Amino acid sequence: xxxxxxPVIDLGPxxxxxxxxxxxxxxxxxxxxxxxxxLLVTGxxxxxxxxxxxxxxxxxxxxxxxAAKEPxxxxxxxxxxxxxxxxxxxxxxxxxxxxxxxxxxSCAADDPTGDAAVDAEWFRPNAWPxxxxxxxxxxxxxxxxxxxxxxxxxxxxATALGLDEDHFTRHTSHPTWGFNLNWYPGTEVVGPPLPGxxxxxxHTDFGTVxxxxxxxxxxxxxxxxxxxxxxxxxxxxxxxTVNIGDLMARWTGDRWRAGRHRVLPPPAEELISxxxxxxxxxxxxxxxxxAPVGRVVHDPVxxxxxxxxxxxxxxxxxxxxxxx
Numbered sequence: 001x002x003x004x005x006x007p008v009i010d011l012g013p014x015x016x017x018x019x020x021x022x023x024x025x026x027x028x029x030x031x032x033x034x035x036x037x038x039l040l041v042t043g044x045x046x047x048x049x050x051x052x053x054x055x056x057x058x059x060x061x062x063x064x065x066x067a068a069k070e071p072x073x074x075x076x077x078x079x080x081x082x083x084x085x086x087x088x089x090x091x092x093x094x095x096x097x098x099x100x101x102x103x104x105x106s107c108a109a110d111d112p113t114g115d116a117a118v119d120a121e122w123f124r125p126n127a128w129p130x131x132x133x134x135x136x137x138x139x140x141x142x143x144x145x146x147x148x149x150x151x152x153x154x155x156x157x158a159t160a161l162g163l164d165e166d167h168f169t170r171h172t173s174h175p176t177w178g179f180n181l182n183w184y185p186g187t188e189v190v191g192p193p194l195p196g197x198x199x200x201x202x203h204t205d206f207g208t209v210x211x212x213x214x215x216x217x218x219x220x221x222x223x224x225x226x227x228x229x230x231x232x233x234x235x236x237x238x239x240x241t242v243n244i245g246d247l248m249a250r251w252t253g254d255r256w257r258a259g260r261h262r263v264l265p266p267p268a269e270e271l272i273s274x275x276x277x278x279x280x281x282x283x284x285x286x287x288x289x290x291a292p293v294g295r296v297v298h299d300p301v302x303x304x305x306x307x308x309x310x311x312x313x314x315x316x317x318x319x320x321x322x323x324x
Contacts, residue, residue, distance in 0.1 A: 253294015
């Protein structure tokens with residue numbers, strides 16, 4: 001990881017309660033997020049064993065015949081199977097491209113708020129594949145760990161900005177979130193990529209923070225910085241990869257940048273990534289922090305109107321299959 005702009009942040013000193021150690025950790029986080037919007041986080045306490053079991057169960061589902069997966073097919077933002085050709089993430093940046101070379105099993109927040117309109121859009125029940133019954137319990141346990149970790153990260157981010165520790169978590173009492181099991185098949189399944197086609201095209205995530213559990217291997221994750229352009233994301237088997245999304249960048253007045261990234265076209269091997277997208281309470285008013293913290297004053301946005309538009313942008317309609 002020598003020369004990488006992505007630092008390793010150990011949560012141990014942050015959790016120690018020592019004021020100086022917490023301040024040093026927060027300062028490093030602030031510096032890193034100004035450059036690339038990415039961190040590698042260790043000392044998180046998340047046992048890697050559940051993720052390995054989730055991958056095993058997910059692989060069993062993804063290797064089923066297409067006819068067996070089709071009953072679970074959904075569009076972007078749905079709960080179930082996103083099949084080949086469902087997404088083209090580069091469209092979120094306004095860049096045309098062929099569909100991303102992946103499949104996903106997606107689930108999202110499903111604990112109703114009691115507001116019928118909000119629940120119908122953002123807190124619908126999740127689907128689970130009958131062919132792989134163990135997946136539900138494995139994922140549910142993992143999601144609880146991710147929710148707790150993301151709230152802790154938001155407290156760290158608030159401290160890094162010199163704000164009250166609960167500045168962001170006061171807006172996550174009943175948050176939305178999304179979770180993708182992304183399957184990147186090898187070339188023996190998808191064939192050679194089209195010109196301009198990626199496993200996931202260049203984009204930024206849409207919410208507050210994203211936590212990525214990467215599988216070892218040549219996954220091709222790259223991050224973009226102004227100083228270095230596209231570079232391979234560093235990998236640490238003990239770390240989770242964390243990046244901030246568009247809502248958090250707007251919230252900070254672009255003091256921090258949303259982590260722009262892509263996943264290169266496939267080599268021979270398949271990979272499965274676990275991706276947890278954290279957001280905030282439905283219809284939070286996101287206003288840019290003023291100077292001297294923020295640099296740019298964006299118009300305030302309704303968080304979930306913003307998210308809705310972003311999800312719509314990356315959905316591949318019938319007929320959008322090439323960069324032309």
